[in-house]
Amino acid sequence: MIRVDRKLLEEVASDEAFNAQACFNCGTCTALCPMGLEWLPRELFRYVLLGAAEKVSALTEAVFSCLLCRMCEAQCPRGVRITHNIRTLRGYLVKNEYRIR
Amino acid sequence: MALLAQNLGLRGSVLPLPGGYLTSWAKGLLLPRGGEVVLYTGHMYQMLPVIKAMEDRAKALPPEKRDQLAAILRLVNPLVNVSGFSRFLASPDWKERSNRILRNIVELLRRAGVECGYLYEAEKYAGALAYDLGLDGPFERHARRVARRLRRYGVKELITVDPHTTQIFREVYPQVVPGFDLRVRSYVEVLAERGLEAALPWEEEFVFHDSCVYARYLGLIEEPRRLLTQAGAQVAEPDFSREVTHCCGGPVESLFPEKAEEVARRRMEQLAGLGRRVVCACPICLLNLSEVRDPRQEVFDLSEVLVAALGQKEK
Known part of the structure; x- marks a missing residue:
């Protein structure tokens, strides 16, 4: 069962540039990722949009493994700002998991 | 990560090193202090010898030991600058090399008729790693401090030496520092505009x-190629090149050194398939690719090749 976390949804909603909603799950990003990150960004973005904070926390290591190299973003057919979205999630995790402000 | 945030907040850098260490490359170059146009090193090249030493030591420790060490350092760090000690571990070869690269860049700019100042000890790390890791609070406070300092010195234009510092000043500072409007160009752009x-x-x-x-x-994309061609070099292009270039793994080096090495090896294989001599234009790529090269291969910084071409021309 997924527990919806308002803080996560608010964090994402407050960032106008966050556009994971545009993803239509084609998998180009996953295929191109130099790190071979299976979770990122598609599955992760689904959890985020659902407000599934526990799932996002469980993926912390993957979120911080992203190289921010934009290989995926350069090829994304939906123009998802993947690296920006990942950075926003890092900011959320830094504040809420690591308590660094 | 907490260590990085502490360092940035308390000492103005993710890897605070003493001013003398960071500015020793500029000795004898007689760069004026400050001015409207300054060369902004952003400390990335100077950090290479220390990053190399820390990477080597981190890889020698099992992950659970690394976590314990990080926890201890985090407690001690507010009182004693633990990162400052890392300079004693710095690799002397890399220290010599990164200092030489910075001197090369000044020489190249001078040869192209560009004179610039330097802020010496007043120059601060720009904050790219903190921004990338999502340390938004510490990064924004740091960026405002750096911007205030640049304003105080009357700086109008920055000539940067690495991609990360260029990007953070050009694209991120204007978003987090109201009114930040400095012109920011990489030395690669400045040289390409003037020709070699x-x-x-x-x-x-x-x-x-x-x-x-x-x-x-x-x-x-075109600028470094144009400069290499002007230096008389033939440029070979790997399949993953230009807009689809393959990362060197460097960005995750500080958190996951083993994964970073894997990515670097994969990239080096692609490059080595085309030739023995690899050229890059970023200090992090330079270190990461050098670390995994076969001894028969060489990895150069763009400035090293350009300066060698200038030197040869005079002979």
Whole structure:
């Protein structure tokens, strides 16, 4: 069962540039990722949009493994700002998991 | 990560090193202090010898020991600058090399008729790593401090030496520091605009490795190629090149050194398939690719090749 976390949804909603909603799950990003990150960004973005904070926390290591190299973003057919979205999630995790402000 | 945030907040850098260490490269160059146009090193090249030493030591420790060590350092760090000690571990070869690269860049700019100042000890790390890791609070406070300092020195234009510092000043500072409007250009752009007068035919091709940040964030793709060609070099292009360049793994080096090495090996294989000499334009790529090269291969910084071409022309 997924527990919806308002803080996560608010964090994402407050960032106008966050556009994971545009993803239509084609998998180009996953295929191109130099790190071979299976979770990122598609599955992760689904959890985020659902407000599934526990799932996002469980993926912390993957979120911080992203190289921010934009290989995926350069090829994304939906123009998802993947690296920006990942950075926003890092900011959320830094504040809420690591308590660094 | 907490250590990085502490360092940035308390000492103005993710890896605070003493001013003398960071500015020793500029000795004897007689760069004026400050001025409207300054060369901004952003400390990335100077950090290489220390990053190399820390990487080597981190890889020698099992992950659970690394976590314990990080926890201890985090407690001690507010009182004693633990990162400052890391300079005693710095690799002397890399220290010599990164200092030489910075001197090369000044020489190249001077040869192109560009004179610039330098802020010496007043120059601060720009904050790219903190921004990338999502340390938004510490980064924004730091960026405002750096911007205030640049204003105080009357700086109007920055000439940067690496892609990360270029990108953070050009694209991120204007978003977090109200009114930040400095002109920010990489030395690669400045040189490419002016052209290089040194056409020396090299015996071998150079394989060019694009930095992700230069190529995909800043669209700086033709400039380094033009400079290499003007230096008389033939440029070989790997399949993953230009807008689809393959990362060197460097960005995750501080958190996951083993994964970073894997990515670097994969990239080096692609490059090595085309030639023995690889050229890159980013300090992080330089270190990461050098670390995994076969002894028969060489990895150069763009400035090293350009300066060699100038030197040869005079002979």
